[in-house]
Amino acid sequence: MIARDQEDIDLATGLVRLSHLVQGVFARVSDRHDLTPAQARILCILAERPKGMAELAGLLGVEKAGLTGLVDRVEHRSLVERRAVPGDRRAWQVTLTGIGRQAAVTVHNEVCAELGEIVGELPPGERERLRRILARVITTHGVPPIFPAIAQRA
Amino acid sequence: MIARDQEDIDLATGLVRLSHLVQGVFARVSDRHDLTPAQARILCILAERPKGMAELAGLLGVEKAGLTGLVDRVEHRSLVERRAVPGDRRAWQVTLTGIGRQAAVTVHNEVCAELGEIVGELPPGERERLRRILARVITTHGVPPIFPAIAQRA
DNA sequence: TATTGTTATACTCTATAACTATA
DNA sequence: TATAGTTATAGAGTATAACAATA
Numbered sequence: 001m002i003a004r005d006q007e008d009i010d011l012a013t014g015l016v017r018l019s020h021l022v023q024g025v026f027a028r029v030s031d032r033h034d035l036t037p038a039q040a041r042i043l044c045i046l047a048e049r050p051k052g053m054a055e056l057a058g059l060l061g062v063e064k065a066g067l068t069g070l071v072d073r074v075e076h077r078s079l080v081e082r083r084a085v086p087g088d089r090r091a092w093q094v095t096l097t098g099i100g101r102q103a104a105v106t107v108h109n110e111v112c113a114e115l116g117e118i119v120g121e122l123p124p125g126e127r128e129r130l131r132r133i134l135a136r137v138i139t140t141h142g143v144p145p146i147f148p149a150i151a152q153r154a
Numbered sequence: 155m156i157a158r159d160q161e162d163i164d165l166a167t168g169l170v171r172l173s174h175l176v177q178g179v180f181a182r183v184s185d186r187h188d189l190t191p192a193q194a195r196i197l198c199i200l201a202e203r204p205k206g207m208a209e210l211a212g213l214l215g216v217e218k219a220g221l222t223g224l225v226d227r228v229e230h231r232s233l234v235e236r237r238a239v240p241g242d243r244r245a246w247q248v249t250l251t252g253i254g255r256q257a258a259v260t261v262h263n264e265v266c267a268e269l270g271e272i273v274g275e276l277p278p279g280e281r282e283r284l285r286r287i288l289a290r291v292i293t294t295h296g297v298p299p300i301f302p303a304i305a306q307r308a
Numbered sequence: 309t310a311t312t313g314t315t316a317t318a319c320t321c322t323a324t325a326a327c328t329a330t331a
Numbered sequence: 332t333a334t335a336g337t338t339a340t341a342g343a344g345t346a347t348a349a350c351a352a353t354a
Contacts, residue, residue: 008303011273011281012266014288016301019176021292022169024215036343053313061178066345068314073343090312090353112166119165121294122287127165130287133280134168138175140275147170149162190320207336220322222337227320244330244335 021118029110033103039074041146043096043104046080048148050095059144079103108150175272183264187257193228195300197250197258200234202302204249213298233257262304 009017023037030040038060045051045059053071057064071094074080079100085091096104119127163171177191184194192214199205199213207225211218225248228234233254239245250258273281 009285009289009292010266010303011285011288012269013301013303014285014292015172015176015269015273016180016265017292017297018169018288019173019180020300021295021297022173023177026170026173038344054311062344063346064313065315065347070344088312088354090351092313111170112164115166115169118291118295119169122290126287129283131163131165131168133276133284134165134172135163136276137272138163138168138171141175141272143171143175146174147167149164149167192321208334216321217323218336219324219338224321239335242331242335244328246336 022115025114025118026111029107029114032110033107035103035107038070039079040103040107042070042074043079043100044108044147044150045145046094046096047101047104047108047150048145050083050093052085052091052093056094059146074100105150108147111147176269179268179272180265183261183268186264187261189257189261192224193233194257194261196224196228197233197254198262198301198304199299200248200250201255201258201262201304202299204237204247206239206245206247210248213300228254259304262301265301 026040027037030037033040035043041060042056045056051059053067054064056071057067060067060070062070071080071082075082078097080094081097082092083095085093119130122130180194181191184191187194189197195214196210199210205213207221208218210225211221214221214224216224225234225236229236232251234248235251236246237249239247273284276284
């Protein structure tokens with residue numbers, strides 16, 4: 001017997017509320033590690049590889065002027081470093097420090113774990129269907145590599 | 155033939171990126187109507203019915219102290235009103251004004267339309283499956299009536 | 309000239325603590 | 332005392348505009 005109330009949630013409503021749920025998980029995990037969501041996002045993006053300020057701004061969807069302060073704050077906490085780029089004295093590469101990478105991996109793992117619990121009550125078949133549908137939507141719409149897969153060696 | 159790259163996006167990654175996509179839609183629609191996402195969220199919540207400050211704060215997930223300013227700003231723009239509650243002179247009911255309701259309906263419609271386009275390339279069967287899965291996850295986790303269904307008479 | 313990044317400024321969002329008024 | 336809401340304060344995030352240094 002299927003619960004009746006599940007039927008009157010339309011797709012858009014479901015998407016908005018799911019998004020609320022996911023953002024909540026991300027925010028709580030970030031907070032637990034004394035990071036703002038924006039800071040945690042930066043760390044996760046940089047876990048893929050170092051990036052220049054302009055590229056990082058583009059991935060985060062903020063103006064590069066705003067990124068200056070964001071990077072300043074995580075740099076003050078020794079989570080990232082600005083490294084000179086040989087051959088272009090205007091540019092900086094933002095890279096994770098050791099503890100920055102550790103933080104990125106931990107946040108990433110915990111977010112994955114909590115999201116795993118959220119979808120954990122779905123039957124495996126449904127879960128795999130959801131995964132495939134999401135993959136399709138994501139790739140179709142070219143969502144940037146926010147939250148990339150992270151190599152597990154901290 | 156299924157595209158290979160859709161297979162190496164795991165569920166957590168898909169959820170985080172989908173959430174990014176949805177938040178982006180919500181932010182762009184809000185901006186188009188000269189609203190911040192927080193303001194648009196308030197309007198959509200109030201479209202269900204008027205609410206007290208404490209209840210509204212709870213739904214938004216912010217402290218009531220912070221809500222004061224949020225409501226101040228939308229009230230200055232004549233989108234909501236604070237109405238006295240008969241029988242409790244401490245309390246206020248925050249209610250949509252006429253133009254506030256119009257704004258809520260418009261934002262809601264446009265968000266639904268844009269999300270509809272995003273999932274529009276899915277075959278109808280997949281779309282319905284996604285809807286059902288989302289409904290199940292949402293109801294299981296008691297996500298509050300953020301983004302309620304809205305009666306269409308503006 | 310175009311690009312990379314920063315500074316200056318202003319506003320929104322949000323939290324915490326202390327407060328007022330009413331129940 | 333407890334509850335509804337506000338004020339004060341501070342910090343984070345973000346946008347725009349103007350700027351410096353380099354390509």
